Amino acid sequence: MARLQPHERRDAIVQATLRVARSQGLGATTVRDVAREMGTSSGLIHHYFDSMDDVLAAAFEHAAGRDLERARDAVAAEHDPHSQLEAFMHCYAPAQSDWTMQLWLDAWAEAARRPAVQAVSRRLNRAWQALVRDIIVAGVAGGCFRADDPEAAAWRLLSMLDGLTLQVVAHGTLISRADVVAWAGDAAHRELGISIDARRP
């Protein structure tokens, strides 16, 4: 193995952890699995991380944090709250799908017993909520949205989106992704008095 800087080595551990977690789940990923994936020893991983909790938390943060950054960029590229909310909704649905959504489900399951994973998922959860809350606050200030309590409105919107995505991903096929997207628009209409199209490209 080529000689790597410490941050490169940490990154390699994170990437290997994600590869293992992808096939067997975050919770079932052990130090030994990651070491085997990297073709190295468990000692190397212990040298860079205090515990497996920290490895899993770093891996989760790396993957899920990228979706958050993408959403922030997409929101920042828009210039009015209405377009920003559409951009947010568009990012949130895909961000919560497929592999990243599975990672979130795994992280939620691990959060109860792994404080580091819980801290990361709490931080990301609040950052997502703050992102939409700030859009709502700006929209209310600008007179294009109405909301008595932007914090609570943001909370309800994301709770419903999380719950609906859960039904699509984990519960089977009672509802479709198209329903989720359409209902996200309906919920925004109900909460904020606006019409948005979350399906826009």
Next chain:
Amino acid sequence: MNGSGSALGRLDAVLCESLPTDADDASWLLWIETWGETRRSDALRSVMGELDAHENAAVAHLIGLGVAAGEFTCPDPTAAASRLTAVRDGLAIDRRLFHRDLPVRRCRHPTPQLDRARTGARTRHIQFGGARSHRERVANASRLVVRLDISTARRIIVTTPQRRGRRFSKG
């Protein structure tokens, strides 16, 4: 799901009573852990799908009773049931995993679910402030939750999705 009381009160009972009791609620942890495994296990996914369909049908049935009784109108009780249980699940994750109590909407009413569902009992006397202990604060919060979630449920149920056409209001 038979019993007296308004359909809205019973809906509130069924949905609110199923929120986590507190951040240590063991049964919700079981649900949360199971969600993570459903895509890796066909058997689990099948069981989860059945449980979900069962709950959805029960909630949709209550909505149908409310419509029949003229309490409210709802063009698509099955879809409304999906949205209501979705909000419940999202709030439950916040409550169970992230211990989020403010604004207060995260607690479960102390009355057993079946009793409230059967009687349709509603909390009418709500007192806040002056709580002497954590337990008292939680009890107060629980009463507030019931009230707030009724209004949330009302809005979700009685607001028609734009794309479905006609607008309707509480009957």
